[in-house]
Amino acid sequence: xxxxxxxxxxxxxxxxxxxxxxxxxxxxxxxxxxxxxxxxxxxxxxxxxxxxxxxxxxxxxxxxxxxxxxxxxxxxxxxxxxxxxxxxxxxxxxxxxxxxxxxxxxxxxxxxxxxxxxxxxxxxxxxxxxxxxxxxxxxxxxxxxxxxxxxxxxxxxxxxxxxxxxxxxxxxxxxxxxxxxxxxxxxxxxxxxxxxxxxxxxxxxxxxxxxxxxxxxxxxxxxxxxxxxxxxxxxxxxxxxxxxxxxxxxxxxxxxxxxxxxxxxxxxxxxxxxxxxxxxxxxxxxxxxxxxxxxxxxxxxxxxxxxxxxxxxxxxxxxxxxxxxxxxxxxxxxxxxxxxxxxxxxxxxxxxxxxxxxxxxxxxxxxxxxxxxxxxxxxxxxxxxx
Amino acid sequence: xxxxxxxxxxxxxxxxxxxxxxxxxxxxxxxxxxxxxxxxxxxxxxxxxxxxxxxxxxxxxxxxxxxxxxxxxxxxxxxxxxxxxxxxxxxxxxxxxxxxxxxxxxxxxxxxxxxxxxxxxxxxxxxxxxxxxxxxxxxxxxxxxxxxxxxxxxxxxxxxxxxxxxxxxxxxxxxxxxxxxxxxxxxxxxxxxxxxxxxxxxxxxxxxxxxxxxxxxxxxxxxxxxxxxxxxxxxxxxxxxxxxxxxxxxxxxxxxxxxxxxxxxxxxxxxxxxxxxxxxxxxxxxxxxxxxxxxxxxxxxxxxxxxxxxxxxxxxxxxxxxxxxxxxxxxxxxxxxxxxxxxxxxxxxxxxxxxxxxxxxxxxxxxxxxxxxxxxxxxxxxxxxxxxxxxxxxxxxxxxxxxxxxxxxxxxxxxxxxxx
Numbered sequence: 001x002x003x004x005x006x007x008x009x010x011x012x013x014x015x016x017x018x019x020x021x022x023x024x025x026x027x028x029x030x031x032x033x034x035x036x037x038x039x040x041x042x043x044x045x046x047x048x049x050x051x052x053x054x055x056x057x058x059x060x061x062x063x064x065x066x067x068x069x070x071x072x073x074x075x076x077x078x079x080x081x082x083x084x085x086x087x088x089x090x091x092x093x094x095x096x097x098x099x100x101x102x103x104x105x106x107x108x109x110x111x112x113x114x115x116x117x118x119x120x121x122x123x124x125x126x127x128x129x130x131x132x133x134x135x136x137x138x139x140x141x142x143x144x145x146x147x148x149x150x151x152x153x154x155x156x157x158x159x160x161x162x163x164x165x166x167x168x169x170x171x172x173x174x175x176x177x178x179x180x181x182x183x184x185x186x187x188x189x190x191x192x193x194x195x196x197x198x199x200x201x202x203x204x205x206x207x208x209x210x211x212x213x214x215x216x217x218x219x220x221x222x223x224x225x226x227x228x229x230x231x232x233x234x235x236x237x238x239x240x241x242x243x244x245x246x247x248x249x250x251x252x253x254x255x256x257x258x259x260x261x262x263x264x265x266x267x268x269x270x271x272x273x274x275x276x277x278x279x280x281x282x283x284x285x286x287x288x289x290x291x292x293x294x295x296x297x298x299x300x301x302x303x304x305x306x307x308x309x310x311x312x313x314x315x316x317x318x319x320x321x322x323x324x325x326x327x328x329x330x331x332x333x334x335x336x337x338x339x340x341x342x343x344x345x346x347x348x349x350x351x352x353x354x355x356x357x358x359x360x361x362x363x364x365x366x367x368x369x370x371x372x373x374x375x376x377x378x379x380x381x382x383x384x385x386x
Numbered sequence: 387x388x389x390x391x392x393x394x395x396x397x398x399x400x401x402x403x404x405x406x407x408x409x410x411x412x413x414x415x416x417x418x419x420x421x422x423x424x425x426x427x428x429x430x431x432x433x434x435x436x437x438x439x440x441x442x443x444x445x446x447x448x449x450x451x452x453x454x455x456x457x458x459x460x461x462x463x464x465x466x467x468x469x470x471x472x473x474x475x476x477x478x479x480x481x482x483x484x485x486x487x488x489x490x491x492x493x494x495x496x497x498x499x500x501x502x503x504x505x506x507x508x509x510x511x512x513x514x515x516x517x518x519x520x521x522x523x524x525x526x527x528x529x530x531x532x533x534x535x536x537x538x539x540x541x542x543x544x545x546x547x548x549x550x551x552x553x554x555x556x557x558x559x560x561x562x563x564x565x566x567x568x569x570x571x572x573x574x575x576x577x578x579x580x581x582x583x584x585x586x587x588x589x590x591x592x593x594x595x596x597x598x599x600x601x602x603x604x605x606x607x608x609x610x611x612x613x614x615x616x617x618x619x620x621x622x623x624x625x626x627x628x629x630x631x632x633x634x635x636x637x638x639x640x641x642x643x644x645x646x647x648x649x650x651x652x653x654x655x656x657x658x659x660x661x662x663x664x665x666x667x668x669x670x671x672x673x674x675x676x677x678x679x680x681x682x683x684x685x686x687x688x689x690x691x692x693x694x695x696x697x698x699x700x701x702x703x704x705x706x707x708x709x710x711x712x713x714x715x716x717x718x719x720x721x722x723x724x725x726x727x728x729x730x731x732x733x734x735x736x737x738x739x740x741x742x743x744x745x746x747x748x749x750x751x752x753x754x755x756x757x758x759x760x761x762x763x764x765x766x767x768x769x770x771x772x773x774x775x776x777x778x779x780x781x782x783x784x785x786x787x788x789x790x791x792x793x794x795x796x797x798x799x800x801x802x803x804x805x806x
Contacts, residue, residue, distance in 0.1 A: 056504035058704075059485045083772055083799045153643040173640035175782060299640070300779040315476045317772060318500040 051324035057314075073321035074329070078201060084322060087301070087309055089201030095285060095305045097212040102223045103280040109228040110276065111269075114235030115261070129236070133229040140226065144294040147222045148172060169214050175300030177210025178217070213302030219290050227283065231276045238272035239265070274345050278338055285334050306330045429510075429708035435465035436711055439481070439488035441474035443667075443731055450730035451718075458717045464710045482506045485704055489711045493536060493700035495527045500768045501700070502530035508701040509533040510712055516719060519737040526608065527763045528698045536698035537719050538736035540727065542662035543694045543757035544596050546684070547647075550677045552577060552657040564684045567600075567626055574635035577657035584635035586656030587647050590778045592764065593660050595693045597623035599762045600686025605774070605796075606765045606804055613800035615777075616793040622687065624781075624789045631785040640782065652676055662695065663754040667732045682753045694761035696736065734758075769803035 046061060054069045055061040077088040117128045135143065150156045151171035158168035183189075190196070191206030198205055212220060242265065250260045266273075288307040291297065297304040306326050314323030438455055442448040452468045459466045469488065471477045475497060481487035482501070493501065501507050511517060511525070511534025524538035548563070556576045564570040574584025587593045591605065598604050603619030606612060614620075630636030637656075644650035647659035652673030659665075660683065669676060683692050699715045701708055717723060724735035725743055734755050735744055745752045765774065777796045780787060 057479055058482050058504045058506050060483075082802055083769075083776060087772070087776070153641075155643075170641060170643075173638075173782065175779070297775070297779070298782075300782055301776070315479050316497065317769065318479070318504055319769075 085202035110231035174214035179211030487702040540733035541696035599691030602688030616797040
């Protein structure tokens with residue numbers, strides 16, 4: 001180590017074949033670096049400046065007339081009790097429920113589909129893979145239009161529901177929250193005062209607990225439909241990388257199919273799971289095109305999202321500072337949630353208690369056997385005694 | 387020789403980078419000082435060609451505007467090109483931010499104030515030769531900070547459309563065309579049968595507001611200087627609408643699965659609807675078999691009333707050739723051009739001198755133009771758009787809503803943005 005440091009040539013003394021390597025390295029990465037700088041770093045810094053300035057959309061944000069206003073734009077959307085705050089709170093609420101439903105469902109569905117089409121017994125796997133992946137490559141605008149046709153009050157979904165005797169709701173116009181509706185079924189129509197009297201970002205806690213609106217369910221089902229295929233592909237790739245030996249070893253140990261999936265396959269998919277959850281989280285927090293082309297915030301503002309609100313604030317209301325502020329708060333939310341998720345999914349040793357709960361028995365020598373093997377062994381022993 | 391290549395390349399890349407940065411630099415260095423040129427009648431003038439950016443309803447409109455602008459180019463000698471925007475507000479904003487806006491463009495009454503506030507617009511109204519010919523209520527719509535900013539392009543008003551076949555089938559005659567709220571309720575009840583609802587409108591203020599005007603209210607006073615949302619008149623109007631929804635002779639478009647009143651009307655699930663003169667084009671192209679007539683909306687407790695919607699021809703404060711742009715706008719708002727536009731895509735002229743000819747050509751739609759005398763505008767203050775959107779979201783559930791609480795919430799919201 002010492003000798004290596006001692007011999008490490010400094011820039012000036014570099015000679016021979018390695019001469020100019022650093023320059024060449026910089027040179028080769030320069031185009032990508034420049035592109036990132038011009039189209040990513042500089043715009044982000046500009047937006048950051050806009051979010052703390054009073055720029056009104058005329059000329060450059062760096063021209064002399066634009067003033068620094070500190071946190072005024074951030075304050076307008078997070079406090080003050082005005083319409084801007086209410087809208088932002090509503091958008092956060094809507095998007096939170098959207099994320100809470102879409103991310104787990106699409107991940108689970110993607111994994112299920114991947115396991116199904118990865119099954120070698122299945123005939124026509126290629127067909128199913130393509131079929132499941134197809135929605136991902138279709139334009140989201142086209143799917144949005146189609147989806148609103150299906151969920152029209154006289155559309156296919158309600159027709160199907162009527163076949164089983166259910167009168168479907170007026171999907172695109174129903175602004176009532178799903179959780180509120182469920183609570184109403186058990187007779188709770190108005191929230192307790194402790195929830196209705198206290199607000200967070202402009203809307204009451206009772207409103208936060210409304211759940212996604214019936215109209216929002218259209219967008220949720222659509223997101224699940226379109227993105228499951230994409231993530232299925234990631235899972236398939238990961239599944240094909242798993243070694244057969246581990247599976248076979250588990251079979252020899254007598255693990256059931258579910259145990260093999262839960263205790264052998266799933267832990268090996270952790271990195272892919274992290275990727276899928278992260279991509280899902282980022283994608284769902286940024287949902288924009290379906291809202292822009294489909295609902296425009298209807299019914300009753302229950303489908304406005306921060307990304308859509310940011311667009312409206314900027315391009316329609318010329319409130320560029322607020323628009324940028326919304327974008328940066330959204331950015332912060334995504335970063336924090338991704339870090340949190342990384343923490344939850346970090347690599348760690350499984351405790352003995354958890355192993356036991358999952359059906360493994362402690363063999364006493366530091367290794368574990370599945371419960372099945374253990375009981376089979378017991379039978380054998382008792383049989384031998386007989 | 388070989389060893390020199392990286393250095394040479396590095397030099398080239400560095401030079402290219404510097405060039406790229408200076409190219410960006412031209413965008414950053416723009417100062418806001420040049421805006422003063424628009425003040426005090428001193429219009430900018432140059433030989434540069436004009437760009438006209440329009441939010442077109444279709445090929446007919448684009449072609450009509452193109453031909454009118456080409457005519458002007460021919461006589462004035464100034465080159466001008468027309469661009470149909472795919473998303474007008476977005477493209478306008480991009481132009482303003484880049485300091486290279488279109489010279490002349492369409493501008494909605496609901497968004498004009500926010501552009502005017504940022505100093506993007508040339509306030510040229512008082513320099514128009516035909517200034518006194520515009521309807522005063524339209525001029526009021528496009529007055530910002532006491533200055534008549536841009537020339538009204540055309541306008542539309544709401545009236546009552548009646549499906550004549552359903553009308554006759556219900557045993558109604560011309561004598562029964564409603565002139566009061568009570569009569570409207572009576573005929574609508576008679577027309578409600580099976581799949582047909584007497585009256586179907588969208589749930590927006592942009593339709594229901596007509597009833598507020600008939601009751602003597604509106605969201606703001608006529609000068610757009612004071613929020614008047616929680617007035618007794620507005621409450622009376624919404625209570626009337628609510629009673630209709632409860633009785634079932636009035637339904638919102640969303641509840642019958644239609645996107646707007648014209649769609650419900652064309653599909654025959656609505657015997658009557660409330661829309662503007664734009665409905666004529668839609669009926670012609672989408673539902674040519676439906677026979678209908680246009681009647682004035684019934685009078686309310688405070689007499690006749692309806693809402694009007696309008697656009698103007700904006701001229702950019704940063705346009706290098708404002709003098710020519712002003713001349714172009716004068717031509718585009720002339721009687722001849724406006725009547726040509728009316729013929730091409732069914733709008734109503736914004737000037738009084740063209741009214742007679744228009745009514746002669748379209749007697750069946752006279753009710754729309756007659757409303758110019760009593761129609762009221764929608765709030766134009768910066769931020770009022772958001773308040774109306776919020777109100778619309780609440781009006782969607784008007785049937786079971788607490789009217790007083792909607793009005794008081796929006797009074798609070800609108801007061802925050804409307805400051806005299």
